Amino acid sequence: MTPPIIRIEHIARYEGQEVTLRGWLQLKTGKGKLQFLRVRDGTGIIQAVVFRGNISEEEFEAAKRLPLESSLIITGIVKGDARAPGVPGGYELDVRHLQVVQEAAEDYPIGPKEHGVEFLMDNRHFWLRSNRQWAILRVRATIVKAIRDWLDDNGFILVDTPILTPAAAEGTTTLFQTDYHGTPAYLAQTGQLYNEANIFAFGKVYCFGPTFRAEKSKTRRHLQEFWMVEPEIAWCKLEELLEIEEQFVSYIVQTTLRERAAELKALERDTSHLEKVIPPFPRLSYDEAVACINEAAARGVTVPPHDDPLPPLEWGNDFGAPHETFIASLFDKPVFVHHYPSAVKAFYMEPEPGRPEVCRSADLLAPEGYGEIIGGSERMSDPDVLLAAIDRHGLPREPYRWYIDLRRYGSVPHSGFGLGVERTVSWICGLEHIRETIAFPRMLGRLNP
Ligand code: 4AD
Numbered sequence: 001m002t003p004p005i006i007r008i009e010h011i012a013r014y015e016g017q018e019v020t021l022r023g024w025l026q027l028k029t030g031k032g033k034l035q036f037l038r039v040r041d042g043t044g045i046i047q048a049v050v051f052r053g054n055i056s057e058e059e060f061e062a063a064k065r066l067p068l069e070s071s072l073i074i075t076g077i078v079k080g081d082a083r084a085p086g087v088p089g090g091y092e093l094d095v096r097h098l099q100v101v102q103e104a105a106e107d108y109p110i111g112p113k114e115h116g117v118e119f120l121m122d123n124r125h126f127w128l129r130s131n132r133q134w135a136i137l138r139v140r141a142t143i144v145k146a147i148r149d150w151l152d153d154n155g156f157i158l159v160d161t162p163i164l165t166p167a168a169a170e171g172t173t174t175l176f177q178t179d180y181h182g183t184p185a186y187l188a189q190t191g192q193l194y195n196e197a198n199i200f201a202f203g204k205v206y207c208f209g210p211t212f213r214a215e216k217s218k219t220r221r222h223l224q225e226f227w228m229v230e231p232e233i234a235w236c237k238l239e240e241l242l243e244i245e246e247q248f249v250s251y252i253v254q255t256t257l258r259e260r261a262a263e264l265k266a267l268e269r270d271t272s273h274l275e276k277v278i279p280p281f282p283r284l285s286y287d288e289a290v291a292c293i294n295e296a297a298a299r300g301v302t303v304p305p306h307d308d309p310l311p312p313l314e315w316g317n318d319f320g321a322p323h324e325t326f327i328a329s330l331f332d333k334p335v336f337v338h339h340y341p342s343a344v345k346a347f348y349m350e351p352e353p354g355r356p357e358v359c360r361s362a363d364l365l366a367p368e369g370y371g372e373i374i375g376g377s378e379r380m381s382d383p384d385v386l387l388a389a390i391d392r393h394g395l396p397r398e399p400y401r402w403y404i405d406l407r408r409y410g411s412v413p414h415s416g417f418g419l420g421v422e423r424t425v426s427w428i429c430g431l432e433h434i435r436e437t438i439a440f441p442r443m444l445g446r447l448n449p
């Protein structure tokens with residue numbers, strides 16, 4: 001009987017049986033009659049033990065010679081309770097046959113020694129094979145699935161929005177311009193404006209895709225291309241929006257903790273902070289936040305990562321990273337900051353009645369210095385106020401005519417938000433830098449590979 005071809009993730013079902021695995025050689029040690037091959041197959045890692053007496057002479061010689069990252073097919077008996085160092089799962093394969101599919105070149109660029117970040121980024125196509133990147137991207141996949149599951153199960157309809165767009169939605173300074181058969185077009189910064197059209201047909205919608213911002217500065221939190229999920233809800237005011245956001249974020253975090261415990265452990269993530277991410281989240285108005293910041297700045301409070309003094313903040317200015325870090329540090333859960341000054345936010349946010357200098361907006365700041373993971377707001381309902389806002393932001397009227405018209409045919413109070421996937425992955429995995437949260441990051445000064 002030919003042994004079944006299996007994946008390492010299912011190895012426990014086959015203890016004592018002969019199976020075939022297909023994968024890549026990650027590490028090799030051994031001497032004399034015994035070779036230990038650490039093999040990776042995409043679903044897990046196993047130690048394959050090649051003993052000279054159990055295998056043909058040619059196959060043993062091939063194993064001994066085999067360069068790292070060679071692809072191979074191995075057949076052997078699954079042994080339980082192995083304590084191979086660095087190999088999770090506790091199983092090993094007692095090898096009886098070994099077939100080399102492609103013998104890798106000897107000079108695989110990534111070795112066990114420390115490499116610089118630029119070198120690793122140049123070799124991202126190989127770096128992805130490392131255990132750490134594997135763990136991060138598996139966490140990402142689970143976060144994405146949790147996002148979709150929660151929205152699909154809570155009455156939201158997925159409606160995809162365009163990537164080639166005629167106008168800015170999140171400020172004109174971060175637009176990527178391209179040519180649309182002789183007309184300038186821009187890569188979408190957001191799908192929100194289209195979501196706002198879609199709610200009139202579907203009530204609750206979301207779009208989920210890549211978005212583009214030509215960010216001009218290098219930071220640990222900004223990509224040029226990032227994935228954003230944007231729910232938009234008819235008949236929804238700001239207060240209800242925040243309740244939806246906290247349910248959503250807590251579901252994503254708790255699902256990931258449950259389903260990716262092994263990966264988070266491999267990343268040495270202290271998950272005690274994440275376990276506390278349960279509604280309700282604290283809410284702080286922008287006014288209150290500014291007061292807290294200035295009181296602390298006067299006391300000489302410093303903020304991570306470099307313990308620089310917290311700068312004071314004049315009312316009306318947007319937060320910098322140290323302000324976000326400081327505000328988040330006051331709580332052990334994500335915190336909503338609401339009612340920002342209208343002047344620092346996008347044109348479409350509803351002004352607070354009787355206090356138009358602030359808008360019905362809220363950002364969600366993640367704990368531990370991970371910064372803003374969600375931006376959201378109630379949307380402007382009055383077509384004349386909206387037109388005035390478009391003028392005030394120096395935006396052309398024509399490309400927004402359809403958007404303004406939405407307010408003339410059955411307008412309702414509505415709200416929505418956008419959650420950045422990579423910021424969320426950074427936070428949940430506890431990463432220093434956003435570059436590791438997506439397979440091929442697009443950053444200032446880097447388009448390759
Ligand atoms: O706050 P932002 O700009 O909000 C919007 O785009 C709204 N249209 C969303 C909506 O209401 N439908 O961006 C939302 C989130 C941020 O909180 C952040 O998580 C992420 O998108 N984000 C970025 N992530 C990585 N790199 C960048 N350059 C990002 N810019 C924003």
Ligand code: MG
Binds near residue numbers: 363375
């Ligand atoms: Mg924002």
